Amino acid sequence: MMDKKNPFTPRVPHKYIGQYTPRMDAYDKAIGIIKFSEDITTKRQFPDLLYMKILKSPYPHAKIKSVDTSKAEALPGVVGILKYTDPEIAGMKMTAASWTDGTATQNRIRGWAHGNEDRKILGDHAHLVGDELGVAIAAETLETAEEALKLLDVEWEVLPFAIKVEDAIKPDAPIFHPEINPDNNYLPCTEFTGPDTFVDRGDVDRAFAEADLVIENECTYGNAQQCALDYWNCLVDWGRDGKITVISDSYAADQTRMHFHDMLDVPLSKIRAISPYEGGQHGRGDTGDQPFFIVTALMAKKTGRPVKYRQTRKEHFHDTTTSMEAKIKIGAKKDGTITALDYDMLANDGAYCDLGIAGIKFVPKEWAEVCIGQTPNVRMTGKRVYTNIIPDSCMRSIGNVQMAYITGLAMDDLAENLGIDPIEMAIKNIGCHNVSNPNPCVEEIIRAGAREIGWEKRHATGQGDWFEGTKKRGMGFAVNNTWHTENHEYRRGPTQVMIKLNPDGTVILDAPTVEVGTGTNNCAVNACAETLGVRPEDVHWIAVQDTQTGLKDQVQTDSAVSYILSEAVYQCAMDLKSKLLDKVANKLNRKPEELDIDEGRVFVKASPEIGMTIKEYFDLIDIYTEDTLAPLTCYYNRPLSAEDFGTAYMATFVEVEVDTETGEAKVLKMAVASDGGTVLYPPGAEGQLVGGQCQGLGEGLYEQMIYDEATGIPLNFNFVDYHFPTMADFPEIEPIPMEIYKGRGEFGCSGMGEGSPCCTPRAIENAVYNAIGVRINSTPITPMKVLEALGKDGE
């Protein structure tokens, strides 16, 4: 293994925060004690559970003309059948992904997809191969349910379809969602999405006319998949008392119950959503884009038994990142100052609206403020087109990975044309709207990454040495903002946390969020222990999110949760500490400000030998005369603020080796520098910077979903034919967590996890160009594309 040489040094030393300590749940995860939803919904725990399967369309675009269910009904073991013509199904309103916008779950109005409700629960109109529709069957065993599906006699009206955008926008193309857009397959603009040209800053056309150099480029971003190993699953029990319990691997318990409430018109007091640990989120969609939730509930109601639904690996190829074709025009002065940028993006939205707006409008709009915030003239146009493949959604790095890919191409090309080092060009131009360039964070992270990769050894395009006769090496990099956490906090609404101090000095912390692997639990516990003055191992973090007993959970998106929770926990712990010190001060005949707490012991700062442990204090309380409730509990509501400190930045550097005979591009080494604001839990932060490359390398080099163009049938929806990186593929990666930026609050963290892969595909492409002197300009960089680019595909 490579010698690791960039250990993180905290800006402000803390006792627990910023230390290299084991993950708090590592042992439980390693020895298999952690329970995922799949582990608490087995036949052993629910002996009378039924397994449900839903009919899938074999066609990319079709309507059900009729279904005869009689043979399926007659199969022994089949208990319940729901059909699209049943009144409770037929009368159901349309839905969409995330009407609650994924994070703020109070009302329908703020929904991202509001106005684009294009999903019908168990409808009759199929929009892609594998679309679940028409009929659901519940049976005593999974095998019986699967067998019963085969006995359905379905008559289909097969309709014309389109896999590619170019086919879907032809004048004679079939209309896929006439209920959304009766005229063509473009997704209409809504009040929330805004117009197609969603950024128009300065005077772009004039700036191009006045620029010393204008370059135009085109590229295509591909269609990778989230590939969580814990597939969507849920168990719904709809009791005879009218109460619904749903146990699922949704990353948002509160959102789940709101969705059930909205679709089923059941009072919230009668809906209990439980989300335990989740086996990887990676940005996969929301409750609303998963019709199976509501179908499972209706089946549970119909059969009077708990019903379980779980996707297979193939079924879990269900949504994707935003695949787009992009044109970019860049204008600059001779000194490398970028004066104008014009983006024209066209996304293949797939079968449904879902959360695709994130990739093509929502994130880019924010990105224009925080990443190219100092460029005076910017125009962005984005359009989405319905086709008949799996829909785009909110995969990790959404929007940023596309913007970094498109912009990184234009800037690399511009730098080469002007004879300027691309890292100097980035330092000159990348930054936030409210911090003047050069942005200190941009400069530091780029220099740190460049040092690590050995950027000074980078040769001119295609001018490097040959290795082993056929191989060439090159270096590339890309820079981007990290996630804009303050903005995301503002969009979510206020946060609530709770800390309960037990009479023995241990602590129960409700910093509610579903643990999906990001380590936000460690961050919240560290913030609590540090502030309150107790040991992290004495803080119990409530892991299972239960809407009946718990606080409203923070949805695991946007890399915002560690930031939001740590700040709320800090304030809550300060309040609790203040209450405790008031009380202990009485016992010690001191003033509260003379006291502090360390490792669960209150002591006099000037004479540390004087003091008592928290347990000793509680033992002294006379509950009949003192107004002290044990345990001592504090709730804190963190208020909203529109204050904006901007964002931090990250940069990824790679060195690749390209075999010009086989076309294989291989990453030899990576350096990922990222500014976390305050790094609450360094092993978790480094784990994000290293681990995110599983997706970054995958999107850059391997991952793509392939459809048969003649039939629309997906060809590689399994882990053998859809390859994501394994241990054997992983290069040496140096994570460089830094603390330069500081946002609002005590710690002022920046998001680190979501953005980790976002620079990688562009960095790889630029490195491949540096190695072989030709551009690939579409992800992933497969050997075939490399050989084509080298003009060797005919050999």
Place this chain on the structure above:
Amino acid sequence: MVEKQKSVLNDGDASVPGDAVPDMVRIRINGKWYEFRVGIDIEPQATLAYLLREKLGLTGTKISCDTGECGACTVLVDGKATLSCMTVALSVDGHEVTTVEGLAMDDPVVMAFSHQCEHGYGTAMQCGYCTPGFVMSAKGLLNENPDPTEEEIRHALSGNLCRCGTYPAVLRAVQHVAEDMRNEREGAK
């Protein structure tokens, strides 16, 4: 299902002829013998993964792809790393199965995964869904090869998928175990 304690391992044949489905299978799981009536306690086509999770509640073993592509369901059969989703339960009649629940509370591989946090690698798990499978694959590797090279570890564990990308930390954790084992062997000399 009947649970019986037996003291010795029945050295049975792992292959079950297709035309001879037995009435009863006996499997030693985590040190304890279990008997299952075929067709009553388990269906003849049931996989070992299904048996462990749904019948015995041993949910430490995960099922992800269910088609032998991801390694999440890895258990030890007679000490060898085996994909339990691809193993018919009947075929391990008379054999010894170890799941993650059967490991000692202070098992060195479990402890190495738990402690892994040094600079430069991240932690040996994030979401943790693949982790028991990695632990069991690492156990299987070290049973066969107590002193593996980095290449041998990468090769042995490349059938275990981790979308969180914790591979470098997992590799490091396995190296730490191997190193400790080497030191122990050298100390014993």
